[in-house]
Amino acid sequence: MQNLNHYQLANGMTLLGERMDHIQSASFHILTPLGAARLADGCCGAASVLADWLFRGAGDRSSRQLVEALDNLGIHRNTGITPYHLTFNAALEGSNLQAALELYADILLAPKLEAEQFELSRNLAIQELKGLDDDPRGKVMMLLYEQFYPDPFGRPGQGKEAELEALTAGQCADIAAQLFDPSQVIVSAAGKFDFEPVCRAVEGLFDRPAAGAPTSHTPAPAPRRYAHYPNEGAQMHIGLMTEAPPISAGHYYETMAAVSILSGSMSSRLFTEVREKRGLCYAVGARYHTLKDHAGIACYAGTTPDKAQQTLEVIRQQFGQLKDGITDDELQRAKIGLKSSLIMKSESSGARAAGIAGDHFLLGRVRPLEEIRQAIENLTVDAVMDFLRQHPFETFTAVTIGPKEIRV
Amino acid sequence: MQFKHKQLDNGLRIIAEVNPGAQSAAVGFFVRTGSRDESAEINGVSHFLEHMLFKGTDTLSALEVNEAFDRLGAKFNAFTSEENTVYYAAVLPEQLEAVTELWAQLMRPTLRKDDFDMEKQVILEEIAMYLDMPEFLVFDRGREMFFKDHPCGQSVLGTVQSITDLTVEQMRDYFGRRYAPDNITVVCCGNVDFDRLCSCVQRHCGHWTAAQADRRHPAHRPAPKKVYDHKSGLFRQHLALYSPAVSIQDDRWYVAKLLSVIVGDSSGSRYFWSLVDPAIADTAMLELASMDQTGAFCSYVCCDPENAAQVEDILSRIFAELARDGIGAAELEAARNKVLSSVALNSEQPMGRLVSLGFNWVYRSEYISVLQDIEHIRSVTVEQVHDLLSQFRLGDYTLYALGPAKQ
Numbered sequence: 001m002q003n004l005n006h007y008q009l010a011n012g013m014t015l016l017g018e019r020m021d022h023i024q025s026a027s028f029h030i031l032t033p034l035g036a037a038r039l040a041d042g043c044c045g046a047a048s049v050l051a052d053w054l055f056r057g058a059g060d061r062s063s064r065q066l067v068e069a070l071d072n073l074g075i076h077r078n079t080g081i082t083p084y085h086l087t088f089n090a091a092l093e094g095s096n097l098q099a100a101l102e103l104y105a106d107i108l109l110a111p112k113l114e115a116e117q118f119e120l121s122r123n124l125a126i127q128e129l130k131g132l133d134d135d136p137r138g139k140v141m142m143l144l145y146e147q148f149y150p151d152p153f154g155r156p157g158q159g160k161e162a163e164l165e166a167l168t169a170g171q172c173a174d175i176a177a178q179l180f181d182p183s184q185v186i187v188s189a190a191g192k193f194d195f196e197p198v199c200r201a202v203e204g205l206f207d208r209p210a211a212g213a214p215t216s217h218t219p220a221p222a223p224r225r226y227a228h229y230p231n232e233g234a235q236m237h238i239g240l241m242t243e244a245p246p247i248s249a250g251h252y253y254e255t256m257a258a259v260s261i262l263s264g265s266m267s268s269r270l271f272t273e274v275r276e277k278r279g280l281c282y283a284v285g286a287r288y289h290t291l292k293d294h295a296g297i298a299c300y301a302g303t304t305p306d307k308a309q310q311t312l313e314v315i316r317q318q319f320g321q322l323k324d325g326i327t328d329d330e331l332q333r334a335k336i337g338l339k340s341s342l343i344m345k346s347e348s349s350g351a352r353a354a355g356i357a358g359d360h361f362l363l364g365r366v367r368p369l370e371e372i373r374q375a376i377e378n379l380t381v382d383a384v385m386d387f388l389r390q391h392p393f394e395t396f397t398a399v400t401i402g403p404k405e406i407r408v
Numbered sequence: 409m410q411f412k413h414k415q416l417d418n419g420l421r422i423i424a425e426v427n428p429g430a431q432s433a434a435v436g437f438f439v440r441t442g443s444r445d446e447s448a449e450i451n452g453v454s455h456f457l458e459h460m461l462f463k464g465t466d467t468l469s470a471l472e473v474n475e476a477f478d479r480l481g482a483k484f485n486a487f488t489s490e491e492n493t494v495y496y497a498a499v500l501p502e503q504l505e506a507v508t509e510l511w512a513q514l515m516r517p518t519l520r521k522d523d524f525d526m527e528k529q530v531i532l533e534e535i536a537m538y539l540d541m542p543e544f545l546v547f548d549r550g551r552e553m554f555f556k557d558h559p560c561g562q563s564v565l566g567t568v569q570s571i572t573d574l575t576v577e578q579m580r581d582y583f584g585r586r587y588a589p590d591n592i593t594v595v596c597c598g599n600v601d602f603d604r605l606c607s608c609v610q611r612h613c614g615h616w617t618a619a620q621a622d623r624r625h626p627a628h629r630p631a632p633k634k635v636y637d638h639k640s641g642l643f644r645q646h647l648a649l650y651s652p653a654v655s656i657q658d659d660r661w662y663v664a665k666l667l668s669v670i671v672g673d674s675s676g677s678r679y680f681w682s683l684v685d686p687a688i689a690d691t692a693m694l695e696l697a698s699m700d701q702t703g704a705f706c707s708y709v710c711c712d713p714e715n716a717a718q719v720e721d722i723l724s725r726i727f728a729e730l731a732r733d734g735i736g737a738a739e740l741e742a743a744r745n746k747v748l749s750s751v752a753l754n755s756e757q758p759m760g761r762l763v764s765l766g767f768n769w770v771y772r773s774e775y776i777s778v779l780q781d782i783e784h785i786r787s788v789t790v791e792q793v794h795d796l797l798s799q800f801r802l803g804d805y806t807l808y809a810l811g812p813a814k815q
Contacts, residue, residue: 022429023756063685071676071742074749091753120687127690131710133643134542232641234539266462267474276470279529282537304536333478340481340500347431347757 004356004366005195007202011209012183015202016356016366017195020349026094026191027349029087029357030104033184034175037083037152038214045125045159046167046175047086051079053113053121053172059106063117066103073100081157083149083291084361086179091350094192098201105205109180118169126165129158136237136401137283137302139229144239147227148397149294150219178212188357191349224397226408236308236402238301242319242393244288246295247362253375254387259288259297260334261326262318267333269318274301280311292362297393305404312398312406319393326388331381338376342369411775412602419590419618422609423769425597425761425777433504433598434758435605436496437511438766440593441586443566444490444559444700445623450574452566453582455488456531460579461495461514462486463523470523473514482507483759490560491623491700492770498759501599505608508594512612515587524576532572535565542639542646542810543708550648550706550808553635558628560702588619595766598758625701628652632804640813645716646708649723651805653696653703654796656771661698662784663792664705664800668696669743670735670793671726671802672707676742678726679707688715688722700771705802713811720807727803734794747785751778 003019034047055070056063070077073096080087088107092100132139146154187202245251263270263286274284286299297319303311345351346369359366398408413423442454463470477484477497484497484507495514497507538544548563555561566574594609596602630652654664672679672694679692689711697704711719754760755778768776776784 022431025753025756064681067676067680068738068742072745074745076746076749076753077675091749093749093752120685123687124684124690127644127687127712130643130712131690134646134710136540137537234536235533237540265474265478267471267478272471272474275530276474276526279526280533282530282534302537302540303533307533329475333475336481337478340483343500344432344483344498344757344759349756 004368007199009182009203009206011207013185013206014187014360015199016186016188016360017193017198018190018352018356019193019195020191020352023347023349024094024192025091025349026097026189026193027089027091027353028097028101028187028189029089029353030108031085031087031186031357031361032108032179033084033181033214034086034179035082035084036155036157037217039175040215042163043167043171043175044155045129045164046172047081047157048125048128048159049118049121049164049167049172050176051081051086052124053118054107054111054176056117056121057112057114059110061106066107069103075100083153083155089350089353097189097193097198101198101201102205109206109208111176113169113173113176115169118172122164122167125159126161129161129164132158136231136233137300140237140239140399140401141298141300143227143229144241144298144397144399146222147224147399148222148241148296149291150222152217153219153291153294154222178214180208181210181213182206182208183210184214186357186360188353188360190352190356226398228405229399229401230403230405231401233402234304235302236305236400236404236406238303238308238312239399240299240312240315241296241397242395244295244297244391246293247290248292251387253379254384255288256338257331257334257379257384258322258388259286260337261330262286262322263299264334264337270315273318274311274314278310278314280307280314284315290362305402308400308402308404309406312408316396323388323392326381326384328381331379331384335376335379339373342372342376409777411777413775414606416589416610416614418614418616420609420613420616421593421769422606423593423595423765423775424600424602424605425765426600426602427598427758430501430598430758432498432758433501433596433600434496434498434762435504435508435511436494436595436762436766437515438593438595438770439493439587440491440591440623440770441493441621442489442491443562443564445586446562446582448562449570450578450582451562451570452531452564453574453579454493455564455566456527456571456574457579457583458486458488458493459527459531460519460524461517463520463527464518465513465516466518468513476510477507480507480510488564490562490564494763494766496762504596504600505604508605508608509612512609515592515613519576519580519583521576524579528571531565532568535568535571538565542642542644543710546646546648546808546810547706547708550650550806551704553633553808554630554650554704554806555628556631558626558702559624560628560699585619586621588621589613589616590618591621593766593770595762595769597761597765623700628702630806632806634807636809636811638811638813642810642812645711645713645809645811647716647719647807647809649707649805649807650704651802652800653705654698654800655701655703656698656767657701658698658703660792660796663788663796664696664698666740666743666747666785666788667793667796668694668705669746670739671730673743673746678730682722682726683709683719689719705800716809716811724803730797731801731803734797735790737790740788740790740793744785744788748782751781751785
């Protein structure tokens with residue numbers, strides 16, 4: 001029951017829509033090419049500032065009028081920063097979709113970007129970054145990506161304090177002007193709406209030629225060393241990452257099966273070996289993290305300092321033992337888990353809008369849910385084992401925050 | 409959408425909101441017990457017991473339990489609060505009966521000593537994890553100060569001391585008193601065959617014996633006070649504010665809910681315009697925490713330590729203005745639209761509907777459909793909000809603040 005529509009505007013912008021008849025809501029994601037890896041050197045954090053500044057007045061609305069207009073439509077909104085995109089997402093009642101898109105066209109194309117408001121947005125971005133110092137779990141993963149991915153792909157969306165301090169309203173406004181390179185903008189929508197009128201509306205609202213292009217960097221290898229950051233907390237926060245093929249490389253389902261066997265659920269290996277059998281951690285888990293040309297399996301564990309060394313060793317052992325064999329029963333459970341997540345996501349317009357946009361950007365096409373289901377179904381122990389022998393997960397980048405350094 | 413309910417002879421209640429068009433189904437076992445039902449000596453036992461239910465029965469080991477859930481493709485978990493312990497799972501409709509059967513079996517756990525000792529380590533790690541989360545710490549400490557001797561002030565997790573000292577015998581005794589059928593409600597929603605579900609629950613739970621589990625409701629007389637603490641290694645100032653609010657049973661609940669959005673939503677609220685928009689704080693929110701015959705408005709603010717005094721002045725001004733001038737009609741409309749859209753979005757997935765459905769029955773013995781929910785939200789007036797503001801004074805708050813150690 002797939003209902004995907006694809007429309008390309010004359011200016012190159014992509015619009016993707018999937019109708020979901022069993023729900024009343026609609027969600028959309030607007031991916032703009034202002035991700036952390038596409039900003040000029042020295043401007044790390046500009047996307048975080050813009051995520052706030054753009055909402056401080058647009059079109060003929062003041063900051064207050066704009067927020068009121070968004071709130072009056074009952075929009076649940078958010079912004080997100082990935083290496084490639086500054087993404088605006090929203091969920092709302094399906095009948096309000098067009099009105100919401102009109103507001104977002106103003107936000108993206110006619111923001112006021114007043115200088116005095118810039119100072120406030122930058123101040124908030126700096127505060128949010130400093131807030132990570134009181135959130136070691138969040139911070140350790142940010143530092144881990146920076147250690148793991150080739151620069152600029154590990155640059156933190158939240159920015160760096162010195163660069164945020166030095167950022168000017170002029171620089172940031174120039175970056176905002178680049179935001180609308182239509183050939184790099186993807187709009188995805190899912191839920192209860194008619195595609196045709198939305199296409200016509202978007203065509204009218206976003207009919208604008210490219211104003212600039214995001215910065216393109218030549219990737220430089222990441223350090224991938226062990227880094228320890230001392231703090232006085234109660235726990236050691238351990239981040240580990242090992243290389244995996246990116247989704248575009250064609251082993252997505254084998255990778256997902258391996259991660260699921262390792263950490264997909266409470267009967268998975270990490271939970272069983274680290275928590276159930278040894279009581280080492282409350283929080284332990286691994287997940288697949290894919291960019292366009294780079295990917296890895298990222299793992300987090302939090303444990304009191306005296307147990308940190310053993311925790312690390314058990315986790316590494318569990319990664320390493322995957323290539324020694326998986327059972328048919330483990331794969332069956334992994335497949336059932338992956339399929340049931342897929343079906344539950346199909347009930348949520350927000351999850352589907354995110355999936356559509358992600359597929360289009362990373363793969364150049366949107367996989368129908370039935371294709372994903374079939375591919376999961378087709379996984380065999382042999383195929384997953386072939387994959388694991390080629391990707392034995394033996395080398396790790398590690399970052400820890402806590403009272404006591406460990407040996408990696 | 410159809411509502412059905414039934415009570416077994418031993419007092420166990422079963423309710424369902426049936427939606428034959430849903431792609432999935434969700435089931436929850438709602439046990440009316442939590443940290444407020446504990447003595448200080450066994451503080452944390454409800455939450456610890458929640459972990460222990462996953463350790464299995466006389467015929468199922470912990471690993472077998474986890475494997476069984478995973479074989480059903482269940483998205484399952486549990487949570488413990490001051491007054492409820494809820495076990496839930498979302499599955500495809502054809503697996504609903506099997507997952508309900510599994511939960512029903514787990515509701516009669518063995519509570520083995522060696523599992524208890526191992527899980528105690530995990531609980532102590534969980535307590536350590538929250539020690540590194542100042543936002544959680546200030547809420548916990550603020551609630552304890554606000555409720556003082558009232559049992560709702562007790563920590564859900566317990567303390568390192570109470571957990572270390574807890575024995576498996578104490579847990580078994582608590583279990584026997586609290587996990588009785590007349591203290592449990594089975595809640596279902598989505599694509600559900602109610603009759604089959606009832607026979608499944610009857611088969612597995614029909615022989616359990618009732619125990620008339622009670623709950624104390626001592627009077628709560630808050631005496632506002634302020635405590636400022638410091639902790640080395642912190643960088644930001646974290647504040648939690650508590651003031652009295654309506655209980656879940658109170659008919660003014662919807663009025664209080666809208667007031668909480670007007671005052672402390674993440675966008676467009678009084679807090680937003682006075683604290684976050686001018687970059688005085690990076691987070692400021694107010695939530696309604698209604699409970700069994702009591703309740704609190706609780707706020708959390710995070711800011712630069714040097715802005716802490718200014719934040720408190722601004723909060724006091726916001727509360728004074730609300731008390732003096734009340735709210736505007738446009739503010740109420742915006743809050744109403746936000747809440748209406750949350751209700752609609754949450755109700756799209758059975759899992760999103762389960763908790764509000766269950767709590768309405770546990771606390772109020774009442775079914776409130778999504779449409780009735782929407783009607784209640786639509787009917788709130790500015791005058792009702794003003795009445796509420798005069799009855800529950802936001803300015804009379806208890807404050808707990810935690811910031812960096814002084815140089």
